[in-house]
Amino acid sequence: MQIGKSGIHVFYSQPTGDVCCNTVVLNGREKILIDPGLYHLWPYLEKAIEKETLVSPKDFSLLIYTHSHPDHMGAASYLDSAYGMPQAMTQEEKSYLEGPGQSVYSWFGVDPPGPVISRVLKEGPLEVGDRTLEIYLTPGHTPGSVCVFEPREGVLVTGDLIFSRSFGRVDLAGGDPKLLSESVRRMEALDARAVIPGHGPSVIGKDQVRNNFHYIFRLLEECGYM
Numbered sequence: 415m416q417i418g419k420s421g422i423h424v425f426y427s428q429p430t431g432d433v434c435c436n437t438v439v440l441n442g443r444e445k446i447l448i449d450p451g452l453y454h455l456w457p458y459l460e461k462a463i464e465k466e467t468l469v470s471p472k473d474f475s476l477l478i479y480t481h482s483h484p485d486h487m488g489a490a491s492y493l494d495s496a497y498g499m500p501q502a503m504t505q506e507e508k509s510y511l512e513g514p515g516q517s518v519y520s521w522f523g524v525d526p527p528g529p530v531i532s533r534v535l536k537e538g539p540l541e542v543g544d545r546t547l548e549i550y551l552t553p554g555h556t557p558g559s560v561c562v563f564e565p566r567e568g569v570l571v572t573g574d575l576i577f578s579r580s581f582g583r584v585d586l587a588g589g590d591p592k593l594l595s596e597s598v599r600r601m602e603a604l605d606a607r608a609v610i611p612g613h614g615p616s617v618i619g620k621d622q623v624r625n626n627f628h629y630i631f632r633l634l635e636e637c638g639y640m
């Protein structure tokens with residue numbers, strides 16, 4: 415599904431019963447992939463991406479992870495060995511992946527990825543081809559999670575920080591409810607026109623995005639997280 419008019423595509427998690435994530439493709443002069451998901455579902459996703467965008471895996475010049483959980487980066491080692499595109503996450507997340515984040519891989523029954531991260535993401539503008547993205551460090555679900563904002567279209571890719579009418583779990587290793595609440599506050603201030611979360615449906619429209627933030631703040635308050 416395309417969101418906006420400038421080549422932003424979202425591929426919703428395949429209905430196989432597996433816990434997998436939504437994947438985002440930014441198609442332009444350079445092609446960017448965000449959160450490829452689980453290894454064994456990659457063949458389906460690859461086909462879906464090619465069908466909708468005519469982009470093949472070898473065309474991606476950058477792969478961004480919102481965070482390191484296996485349902486978002488399980489395909490990392492395969493993509494590295496098959497295509498060798500640069501793969502990026504924050505230093506905070508890389509350290510987490512090499513430390514306490516390993517426990518989430520054991521819990522999923524999936525091998526953690528090898529040393530695939532060749533670029534470190536930092537908060538601030540990220541120029542790729544004809545696009546300038548804004549990277550925000552938004553800890554809470556994990557210590558080095560990011561949100562990716564595409565300002566031209568007002569599209570915010572939130573990973574597992576927030577979803578439609580929900581927020582990311584904070585009970586896994588590295589989770590922190592207070593940090594998550596602060597991160598949600600920061601993302602509300604962006605005044606996005608669309609939210610693409612890591613799981614479930616997108617939230618489209620300025621009013622809908624605003625209402626979704628208000629709903630999530632109520633939930634966070636009810637949980638005593640803010």
Ligand SMILES: [Fe+2]
Pocket residue numbers: 481483555574
């Ligand atoms: Fe996650």
